[in-house]
Amino acid sequence: MEKSKPRDVLLNPLFNTNPIALQVLGVCSALAVTSRLDTAITMCLSVIFVLALSNAAVSLIRRYIPNSIRIIVQMTIIATLVIVVDQFIRAFAYDISKQISVFVGLIITNCIVMGRAEAFAMKNGVGLSFLDGIGNALGYSLILVVVAVIREVLGKGSLFGIELLKKQTDGGWYAPNGLMLLPPSAFFIIGLLIWALRTWKKDQVEQEN
Amino acid sequence: MTTSDADPRASQPAESRRGFETPPRDTVSRTLFVAAVLCVCCSVAVSVAAVLLRPGQERNKLLDRKKNILMAAGLYPEGATASDVDRLFERVETRLVDFETGALLEEDPADYDQRDAARDPDWAVEIARDKDFGNIKRRAKRGLVYFVRENGALKQLVLPVHGKGLWGTMYAFLALQPDLNTVVGLSFYEHVETPGLGAEVENEKWKEHWRGKRLFDDKAEEIVIRHIKGKVNSKTPNAIHRFDGLSGATITTRGVTDLLRYWLGDDAYGPFLKRQKN
Secondary structure (H helix, E strand, O other): OOOOOHHHHHHHHHHOOOOOOOOOOOHHHHHHOOOOHHHHHHHHHHHHHHHHHHHHHHHHOOOOOOHHHHHHHHHHHHHHHHHHHHHHHHHHOHHHHHHHHHHHHHHHHOHHHHHHHHHHHOOOOHHHHHHHHHHHHHHHHHHHHHHHHHHHHHHHOEEOOEEOOOEHHHOOOEOOOHHHHOOHHHHHHHHHHHHHHHHHOHHHOOOOO | OHHHHHHHHHHOOHHHHHHOOOOOOOOHHHHHHHHHHHHHHHHHHHHHHHHHHHHHHHHHHHHHHHHHHHHHOOOOOOOOOHHHHHHHHHHEEEEEEEOOOOOEEOOOOOOOOHHHHHHOOOOEEEOOHHHOOOOOOEEEOEEEEEEEEEOOEEEEEEEEEEEEOOOOEEEEEEEEOOOOOEEEEEEEEEOOOOOOOHHHHHOHHHHHOOOOOEOEOOOOOOEOOEEEOOOOOOOOOOHHHEEEOOOOOHHHHHHHHHHHHHHOOOOOOHHHHHHHHO
């Protein structure tokens, strides 16, 4: 097993092995919560918390998990963390929780979380797994924030609720792009981001067999 | 012992086998033990979080409810703090109503949760299929009403209403003028409709257009408010009894019409409203 350096483990998932852009995981929540920046950021923080701790927890007990219940054990740990995060958001950010409560629950099904638990945390130490969790969650967050900024600015003319482009309906000049408010726009933006990323990092382009 | 530990080890790739010199993990007893310990630990973690955070969450919920009632009544200023909300809510009188008779009850409504009551067979009734427009199946025997007063005079009456949308139940506050027919506001504060589609019930523009709509006909007998597909042309004679449909959210919109039809009808607040008008 190659010894991964902590710095690589933390920074690779940002541009080199981005979970959304290269591994194409966790795209569903990226579509759902990115119509506004505040919900996207809450989602990102939740995923960072869940991914880092689930990776660490799975790594901590990896030698004791019976093979036959491996996946269920990972799922239980992830579900527990997600529930705790959801409870916190409801206690401290009630307004935002009303917007994203459903989607926070769906972090349990986010392929990135299960994927890293299985692919990395089961085979590496606690410290490294924790960093891998943070790294992948940061890679996920990077994409989400970029998409959310584009969608909120073009779709609503605002950022974090603060008006940037005055809408025509408010007496201004900007006609909001309705497509940006719908989930498919996130899909298109992610596609364009993947294209841009692979133009910069040509080694990510898939080889034709 | 030997048969069960040989197989999992052999099926693992060579590199991971090297590191795992620990005792066999896949025996039935070991599996059950790990599962049990995991369940206990996770349950404790979740329970502790839920119990510790509940007071804060309940406070948020109550504050949110007061805020929503004030918003429906058009009395909620932007950026109001929690203490602002509490202070503004002082002019609101909360009362209990018996749905069957329509009479105001003398009991103190504090701590009465209409939603919880609807779930309790002793405090709720099943709604007849042909009357259950909102598809909510049961309704509490007693309902909450909020009298908004200014200098002693009634300015608005706020009613809690709910009914099924597309994905789940939508909860709102309906604020009425003292004629108990003209709408001041309809504020949905809880729902699980799709953002951008059904969730547009929270759109400020759509909420604004409810102001001035009349729920009952001119004789104030029949509930005539309903949705149309598209935007209501304010020049048509019936415009005051029609509200805009939500684009791409047919079922949600229909749900709004239906829940109003139920809660203003004889099976719910209808008798109470009739009494109040006299």
